[in-house]
Amino acid sequence: MNLDFTVDEQRFREEVRDWLQDNAPRDPQPLEGAEKRAYDVAWQRKQFDAGWAGINWPKAFGGCGMSTTQQLIWHEEYAKANAPDVGSCFVGLNHGGPTLIARGSEAHQAFHLPKILRGETIWCQGFSEPSSGSDLASLRTRGVLDGDHLVVNGQKIWTSYAHVADYQELLVRTDPDVKKHKGITWIICDMSLPGVEVRPIRTMSGERHFCEVFYDDVRIPLDNVVGEINGGWSVAMSTLSFERGTAFMSRQIALARKVEELIELARKTPKGAMGRMAIDDDEIARKLARLRANVAALQAMTYAAISRNERTGMPGPEGSMIKLSFADLSQDLQRIAAEILGPSMLEYEYGDTGWTHDYLRSYLASIGGGTSEIQKEIIADRVLGMPKGR
């Protein structure tokens, strides 16, 4: 173990800091739709032009190939500079791209990876269906072989950013007669193909974040299959464990930053009797202290897991622990925020950002990308080796 930064790393930090300070967009990130896409891709393009695109992607695929420590530094400075959330570029940079790097053909890689890095294409993830959420492997959207095409019929739901996306990582059932995990194929779906229909769904915080996607005889070339036909489950799992692993670093650093913001907020928000601030309330002070400790512990665990991944190559199942803990802590943060904010929560206007909006969105971490209950099942069977209950 060695926790010191080298001189080179410190120099790297200064370089990152200067660049982010000068270049991170200052105007607020739009909440939805074409404006959000435009904002997100412009920022991605700017990072690309300066050589900062794909910080966790290998150099051979056009990324920065940063070491773990460098990524850590990058994310820390990114949070400090208040740079925007990756937004609609998330799936491309953190799922689609990495999956193509791990499992795609050379043609897939050559065509898609540069476009993702340059912010030219937005990806979305078409996994969940109305009847297949937690039980993802039961998915029913059909893909039928017809010459050199797969003909797709069915429906996906909760697909974030589908209404602004160019491509989708799509899971379809290609063999209904085998065990459910065995008959699934992972295919790249071009969202502009005839027969694809997207209908946005509003979230309870008011924005059109996710969508229903309908497929009516959509003909997708077989060349778009990633991995083998009927071998899609393992491809999907490599993507999911990516999400539950390294891609989490930035969100955790953002969480740690939020904790500090909340402490600041507690210092300046009046509470109860005249002249007292929320932080003067022992109960709130103690909760904040505990939250800060838990977030620090989570970060330490993440860094340890990342160092281990660096040696072994693949994110392990402890990613589920990290995701679960992150979801719980995000909610703790919001609970304490609600306590501190008191009546100003009432005054929320739909379309606002800020703490109340974050409060409503804090559910996202416990549902999106696999629910907390499902993470617990995975921890029990895969990390702790207990019998499988489902």
Added chain:
Amino acid sequence: MDFDLSEEQNMLQDTVRRFFETEAPTTRLLEIYDGDELLDRELWNRSAELGLAGLLVEEQYGGVGLELLDLAVVADAMGYTAAPGPLLGHALTTLALTLGGSEEQKTQWLPKLASGELIGSVAFAEQGDAWQPDQWTLTVSENRVSGTKKNVLFPSDADLFLVGIEGGRMALVERSAEGVSTQEWDGVDRTRRIGGLSLDRAPCELLTGDSSIAERVRDAALILLAADAYGGAHKSVELTVDYTSQRVQFGRTLSHFQGVKHQIADAAAEVEPARALVWYAAYAFDHRPEEAPRLAAIAKAHLTERYVDASRTMVMLHGGIGYTWEFHCQFWLKRAMFDRSYFGSPSVHRERAAVLAGW
């Protein structure tokens, strides 16, 4: 001793539940959430025909002359149905007049409030988490009042405001009077619109009662919010049981999974015992006034927090659909956020309860 609701109270609760389930079903709630309309006056008029507007008003002034416990039963039913409307502020205005109005004031205002012809609303909150009578700062001189109030229910639709004044006094201000302006905010819970009230040398009439009346009104507010929270929390648990009994994953309904069942059982075990707290606080308000302030504070702090937790569990156990605008979970979740914050956060009232207990 009989620690249970009377036959009449159970009937009242059923009637009010059925009324709002029919007149303001979740499809209607969604319209309200989607639209810009402020008050559903039609619904208000019909609920007034049912007697809700004058529940606490004595019969000689055209009301029903019931006690706070009865109104708490109504609030519980309205929480259960996430009923939209201004009844909370209205009922508190009638209570303040009943307890602290002069004969003349009562004769002038109560009949019209009891019939629902006029809508009352309380304007207590000021900048910061300042809701309590001893935190009010507005002053009255020559029967005129200036200053601003926050979080006023349905400010553009109310006809009469009960304004909190320095020293725990209360004054009546008509919305149509000169120097009165209101601002509508969006607000997280669109079934109970809130906004601001600005007064610039607006004519006002002080109630005769002193600050002890304002404290009674505050205690009633806390009890009614706690009752609303109980009703909403209870409904949240019911909705979760219903949904998880129908939704199939892994070849069976979610209600088969222990990880699901235990969460719902936990929520129920937190919510149900708390119901008696509300009744007891309301009963004390009516019959043991010396105990009421502390019990009201405890009930408000405890119930509104249970409601937030129960509604969060509900959203979570619904998965993606629970997070949407169209589906009904959001109505109860946002109502829980309102009940928790309105009239002061749980921590504020816990601290008050500790002080009232002499700690």
